[in-house]
Structures are given as C-alpha cells and as structure tokens.
Amino acid sequence: MKKLLEIDNLVAGIGDTRILNGLSLTVGSGEVHAIMGPNGSGKSTLAQIIAGHDAYTVTSGTVTFCGRNLLDLAPEERAREGIFLGFQYPVEIPGVNNAYLLKAALNARLKHEGKKEIDAFEFMKIAREKMSLLDMDPGFLNRGVNEGFSGGEKKRNEILQMAMLEPRLAILDETDSGLDIDALKAVAKGVNSLRHPDRSIVLVTHYQRLLDYIEPDHVHVLSKGRIVRSGDKSLATELEEKGYDWIREAASA
C-alpha cells in the first residue's frame, strides 16, 4: 500500500502547553482510519495541525504528505494539494454564499492542478448531484455558509464540500457529534460513497457509534498526545465495552 500520510514522532502544542507527545501515524492510500480517544487526548489538535492552523506550534517531528513536508505549506496550499478537514464546529459565515464558496474552493483546486476552471452551469449540475446523495435541499446552495444551519445541516454541508472537492485525504473531526440517528446515517452514507482507492479518510471520534456506519480499516487510540494502541475495528468495540480508563491504565503501565 502506497503511503499517503506519514506522521513521525510529532511534538506540538499551543504556547507552552504540549498537546501531542511524539505521535506517529501512517495512512496508506485508500485506507480508512479511525482515531479515538478521550477528551483532551489531542485528537482535534492533530486534525488542526494537519490542516495547517497557525495557532499550534510544532516543536519536533515530521508530517509528510505524498512525500512532501506538509508543515511547510500554508493551509490553502494543503487544501489545493488535496487535504480536507471536516470541522468539528463548522463556522457560520453570513453574507458568503454557500455556492460561491464551493465554486471558489473547487476552482482553487483545479487551477492548482493546471486544469480548466469549472463554469457555473457544470458546477450547478455537479452540486445538485452531490446534494441529492446527501439528501440536502438544493436551496442550501443559496444560503450563507452554514448561516442558521442546524448541527446536522452543518455536518452535511461539510460532507458536501468534501464530495465536491474530492480530496486525497479527508480528516473528519467529530463529524458524528451532535447528530441524531437520521443525520448520522445520511452523513455516513455520504462518506461511504466517497470511499475510493485513491482517497484516504481519517475519522476522529469520541464514540464507537460512527464506526457502525463507516467501517474503518484501522483503529488507533490516542491518549495524552500519543497513539497507545492500534488495531482493526474490533479495537473500537473493545474500547466501547471497557471504556477509556482501560486505555489510560494501559498507557501509564
């Protein structure tokens, strides 16, 4: 399996607070990984660092994406290279049209790849297709980005963006949080439809529930900023039964 993302011994944090303590992770092309862990274990920090948030400082270690040093790239360059972060709390941006953002994002990617930008007609056609896949009302396209959206609508909108941008690596940060069962199923259906040999997905989640709908190839457990255990999907079930204390004990042992 071709290596897409390689994180080696990453140490990072905010200001003087260390959050990641030598985290290593390898994601192969086409794989679905789940990263689980208790609150405060560093899951979201990892997601934000991969996307390029400048609030975090990396003190040592490397992050390599397709053989390139990812940490050298600005967030927009990472996005254009094919990295997508599905936000835990998608931002509401009143006054910026959802369709406008989708089209601008898609064109930024196409331009970066030296391809022709998409025209309005073709864009609408693709957007409508992807929306029906996610059971989204096409009216959402004309609303402000996430403006007045419910929790479930925001998460669906994230998956819609992912579907439009067709990233090589998608990190979905707590995409399941705050979703009722119907919304969860719709989001999972969208994600599953995007599984592809050329696309890797990293699911960051607190609960095993999401993994009933999106079956991961690998499950990692994060504790105190490091991956303390890796396994297949049965690890998630074990975790659900035994709770995170079991991992904390194992980690400190």
Add this chain to the structure above:
Amino acid sequence: MTAEILDQVSLRSVVTGIPQDALSGLRRHALDSFAKHGFPSTREEDWHYTSLGIAAEISNDWLQGSAGEDVPEHAASAPTDTGIDADWIVVTDGGIDRQALSLLNERLSDGVSILPLSALSSLPDLYIDDSIASFNAALLRDGILVRVAPGVSIERPIGFAILDQAHSSPAVSQVRIVIETGQGAAASFVYVDRSGGGPKRFSTSVVELLLGPDSAIDFLRLQERAESHVHTSQFRASLDAGAVLQHGAIDVGGRLVRNDVHVKLAGPRARASLCGAYFADGQQHVDNHLFADHLVGPAESRQDYRGIAAGRARCIFNGKAVVRPHAGGTDAVQSNHNLLLSENAEIDTKPELEIYADDVKCAHGATVGQLDEKSVFYLRSRGLGRDEAILLLTRAFAANVLGTLPIPAARQYVDRLVERKLDSMIGGSGA
C-alpha cells in the same frame, strides 16, 4: 476670526471681483456670514476629530479661476462608464453648462423643472448658517434648482455628475443643489462625485431637499474623489407630513472627507432612512456626521452605516437623533458597525440619542471589530488564499448595508466601485 486661516481680505476681494450676476447678493451675504464664523476648529465638538487644516493653505492662487459664473472651457462629459441609466446634469469644477441644462429641462416631463440658480428671478431660501455652507455660497459659480410638481413621478433617476477636473494648481470648487417636491411627487437622484488627480483641492457641496407632504425622494451619493483631495458635503433635508426619504452614501475616495447628513422630520408620519458605507485605506480620513431631528411624531428615522478601514486610515461616525418635546411616537434606530483591517487604522464611533418626549421607541448600537480568524482559517482550509478569504469576508460585511441602498439602477456600479476599492485595500499596499 482666526488669522492663520483663510485670509479674509483676499477672499473678499475675490468675491467682490466676480462680475455682477443673479447670485451676487447671495455671495456678499454669505461672505459676511463666513467672516463671522471662519472655518470650524477642532475645539468645536462636532469637529473634534476632523481638522480642516487645508483651509489655512487656501490662498489667492487657489481661488483664481475657481469662482464666478463662467463655465470652464472644457466641460466634462456624463459618466457613462458607470452604466447608470439616468438623465445626467454635469457640473464641471462647480460650473454648470446652462445650455445643456435647458435642453434637459425641455426634454423632461411638464411637472419637472431644472434650472440654474443664476436664472431665477428670486432665489429660494438657501442655507448659509454655518461656516462651510457660507463659504460654499460666497464662492458659488452657480447652483441647480430641481422642482417636481405635486403628483408627478419621475421614473428615470436624475444624475448629478460632479466632476472636478485635474488642475495644474491647487483649486477650490463649490456645488449647491436644491430639490423641492410637491405633494405626492416622487423622484430619485444619483450623485456621482469625482475629481481628477493633481495638486490639492478643497471642494464643498451643499444639497438641500424640501420634501412636500407625502412625497418621496431616493438619493444616492457616490464619492470617489482623488486621494489627495479634501471634500466636505452637506445633505440637508426637511420632511413634511408623510414624506419618505431614502438616502444612501458610499465613500471610497478623498484624502480627507467630511459628510454631514441633517434630516428634519417636520411632519407626522415622515420617514427617513439614511444608509451608507465608507471604505478608507492609506492615509484617508473619512468623517460621517448624521443628525435626525424629530420635531413631531409619530415619525421614523433609520441610520445604518458600515465602515471598513485599512492601512493608517481613520474613520469617524457620529450618529445623532434628537426627539423634541412634541415628537411622541417617534421610532428612531441607529446602527454603525465597523471593521478594522489593520492595526494602524482607527475608528471612532459615537451614536447619540437625546429624548425629550414620552412614548418613543429608540435604539442604537455601534461596534468596531476585526475579521474573525476562525472564518479566515475555515476559508483557507478550503483552498482560498489569505487575501481572497479576507476579501470575501470583508465584502460580506459590507454587503449588509449595500443591499439596502436606494436606486436599483446604480446597484451594479456600486458593486464595481466597492469591489475596486476592496481590491486595493486588501490586495494592494492599503491593508
């Protein structure tokens, strides 16, 4: 009168030197009034933040060829580049092409008359009660009077194209427009204010509106002067019973700009909406003073301005509403929101309410903020560059008020004007 500002003696000699015409009496009267006040100083509360220091530099050279009734040799042409479909009246360096005006007057419907002030047998009562308005009248070349007869509606906007041409020496220019609407009349106006680059210029504009009962006026002012020029504008409206005024303003140009909007709600059921947006970068200084004077009630006033400042720009907003003792039933709302795009830009905002009546509904709110970094990161994480993300968020901030401006025919041009300014503020050296 302070000695360091404009030399009164030379001003008097220029004014008395203007050949005798229909405005001579007005000019002399205004000059006497100006002599009493002089230019405002920053000691006056209303001028606390804005210094008309340029006034000290005005000398005879500035006034040469800037006053008197003659129309400049090369009259400017209508701003067709705006794409705004309007009947244009062009004012070049404060001068009016009387022939063009009379042609337009013939073309318009019977209920509308547009005349140069100099052609009137008796002048309407012009406002010269403050220093700038009196300076304006003292040096006035000519002015324009628009009358819309009772019950007459003009579909197509009337456009005032104020064009100060590039000069080789410093100059002054004055514009004076009076608009009167009869009972139930309706008209809309777009006022495009431009100047060519070059040396310093000090220009003043006074627009006076008298809205008759149940009449309606939409007025949109678009100011895009050269960035070395100093400009003051006054917009003074008096609303009779049931009259409706929608005033919109965009400021993108000028080195130092001061706008006063003064609205008198003189009849019950009158409604005034004052919307605007100002954009400043570099060394620009833009000061907007709004005043809604509720004399009687019930009546309604709205003030909604937004500002964006980058570079070392400074913007001032002062919105005031006064509810007089007989103005029960007043509904007055003021809102001013500002965005700072750089650490060196400054915004001073002050909404004020004075209420002397019972049973009124008044609200005001003002904010000064920066762009939300979370939103910037969100957009960047989708592949948009930092500048593009900032531009998008800034545009969205402005769009809120742009959408409420009057004159739909000007909408596309307003968008272009704002877009061009934002591009230079964010992409260029402005931010």
